[in-house]
Amino acid sequence: xxxxxxxGSGLLGRMEICIAEAEKRSGKNAMSMxxxxxxxxxxxxxxxxxxxxxxxxxxxxxxxYSEFELLRSYLTVTYPYIVVPPxxxxxxxxxxxxxxxxxxDPDFVERRRVGLENFLLRVALxxxxxxxxxxxxxxxxxxxxKEVVCDTGFQAKADSxxxxxxxxxxVRNPEKCFLEMKHYSDQLQSxxxxxxxxxxxxxxxxxGVYKIHGNYGRVFSEWSAIEKEMGDGLQSAxxxxxxxxxxxxxxxxxxxxxxxxxxxxxxxxxxxxxVCRKHELTQFELEMSSQDLVCKKQQREELATxxxxxxxxxGMTHKLFGHEAPEQKEARLRLLEEMxxxxxxxxxxxxxxxxxxxxxxxxxxxxxxxxxxxDLREALVNYAVMQxxxxxxxxxxxxxxxxxxxxx
Numbered sequence: 001x002x003x004x005x006x007x008g009s010g011l012l013g014r015m016e017i018c019i020a021e022a023e024k025r026s027g028k029n030a031m032s033m034x035x036x037x038x039x040x041x042x043x044x045x046x047x048x049x050x051x052x053x054x055x056x057x058x059x060x061x062x063x064x065y066s067e068f069e070l071l072r073s074y075l076t077v078t079y080p081y082i083v084v085p086p087x088x089x090x091x092x093x094x095x096x097x098x099x100x101x102x103x104x105d106p107d108f109v110e111r112r113r114v115g116l117e118n119f120l121l122r123v124a125l126x127x128x129x130x131x132x133x134x135x136x137x138x139x140x141x142x143x144x145x146k147e148v149v150c151d152t153g154f155q156a157k158a159d160s161x162x163x164x165x166x167x168x169x170x171v172r173n174p175e176k177c178f179l180e181m182k183h184y185s186d187q188l189q190s191x192x193x194x195x196x197x198x199x200x201x202x203x204x205x206x207x208g209v210y211k212i213h214g215n216y217g218r219v220f221s222e223w224s225a226i227e228k229e230m231g232d233g234l235q236s237a238x239x240x241x242x243x244x245x246x247x248x249x250x251x252x253x254x255x256x257x258x259x260x261x262x263x264x265x266x267x268x269x270x271x272x273x274x275v276c277r278k279h280e281l282t283q284f285e286l287e288m289s290s291q292d293l294v295c296k297k298q299q300r301e302e303l304a305t306x307x308x309x310x311x312x313x314x315g316m317t318h319k320l321f322g323h324e325a326p327e328q329k330e331a332r333l334r335l336l337e338e339m340x341x342x343x344x345x346x347x348x349x350x351x352x353x354x355x356x357x358x359x360x361x362x363x364x365x366x367x368x369x370x371x372x373x374x375d376l377r378e379a380l381v382n383y384a385v386m387q388x389x390x391x392x393x394x395x396x397x398x399x400x401x402x403x404x405x406x407x408x
Contacts, residue, residue, distance in 0.1 A: 010130035016045045019117040061142035077154045080278040081360040083368045085122035086267030088115025171284045177362045185272035192266040210248035217241030233408035237401045244397040261379040286350040293343035300336045
C-alpha cells in the first residue's frame, strides 16, 4: 500500500526495511503448552553507509505477530496524539466463502507478511515515530527487546477503558476539531466496512459465474467425443471455457490485495478514535482540576469572610455549634492556600498538556487525511483497472469460443 514514499524523510532515508519471509514454527507458550505460530524475518540495511562507498551486511531477525502488537501498543501510549498505523488483521475478516480464514493458511500468512511490512514502512516514514529509539531496537536487536519496552513503564501509563468511557460522557466542552475527527472516523469505518461486505458478496457471485464456465467446458468436451464434424470446434471451445474457469482463483487472490488496502483504513478508524479518547480524557482531567480549584478558592473566601454562599454540612455545623477558634481558622486558611497553589500548578500543567495534544493531534489529522485521500484513490483506481482488464479477458474468451463455433 505504501507506494508513494519519500525516501529522504524519516528512518527510510537512512535504512532499507523489508519483511523477507514468514516461517511456521512450533514451541511452548507461557503456559508450557505446545503451540504452532508464525515468525517473520525482518531485514534491514543502512543506506547511509552504502552512500559512503561501503556495503554493509544486512541485519536479520525474526519477530512474532505478538511482538508487533507490543511495539504498536508502546507507540500508541507514548504518542497519544499520533494516528499510529494499524496492524494487519490477526484472522481474516470480510472474506468470500471459498477463501480460508485459517490464520495458518499460506495465502493468508503471505498477505499478513505484506501487511506487517507495510506497517513498518508507515511507522518508519512518520516524521515523529521514525525517530523513536524503541523502534530502532525492534528493527535491529533480536534479544532483550521486550525487556527494554517494559522498562519504559508504558503499560502503567495506558488509560483504562473505564476512565476513557467516563471522560467521553462527562467532558463538558469538547474541542470542535475532535468532534469532526470522531465523525470522520465513524464515516471512514462505516464506508470501508460496507465496501468490503459488498466486495465479499460480489466475489461469491463471481466465483459461481466462473465455475459455471467450467461446466460449459466439461459439456463441450464430452459433446466433442460423440460428434465427428463438430468435434474439434467443441473441444477447442471446451478448452477456452476450462481456462477461463480456472483463472478465477488468481483473480480473486489479486482482489484480496486491494481488499487488504481498504481494510487497513477500516482499522485506521479505531486508531483515530484512540486519539479522540485521549483528548477527551485530557480535557476531562483539566475540567475536573479547574472545578476543584474554583471550589478551593470559594472555600477560602467563605472562611476569610465568614459568609457561606452555598449549602454545606460544615456551614450548618458552625451555625449550630458556633465558630471555630482563630488558631484553627488560621491553620485551615494556610492549608487552603497550599492546596490552591498546588491546584493552580496542576491546572497549568493540565492546560499545557491539553493544548499540546490539541495542536499536535489536529496537525496529525491534517496529514492523515491527505494520506487517506491519496492511498484510497490509488487503491480504488487500480481496483477498477483490474476489473476492466478482467472483463476484457472474459470478452476475449467468448470471442475465441465464437470463432470455434463459426469454424464448425
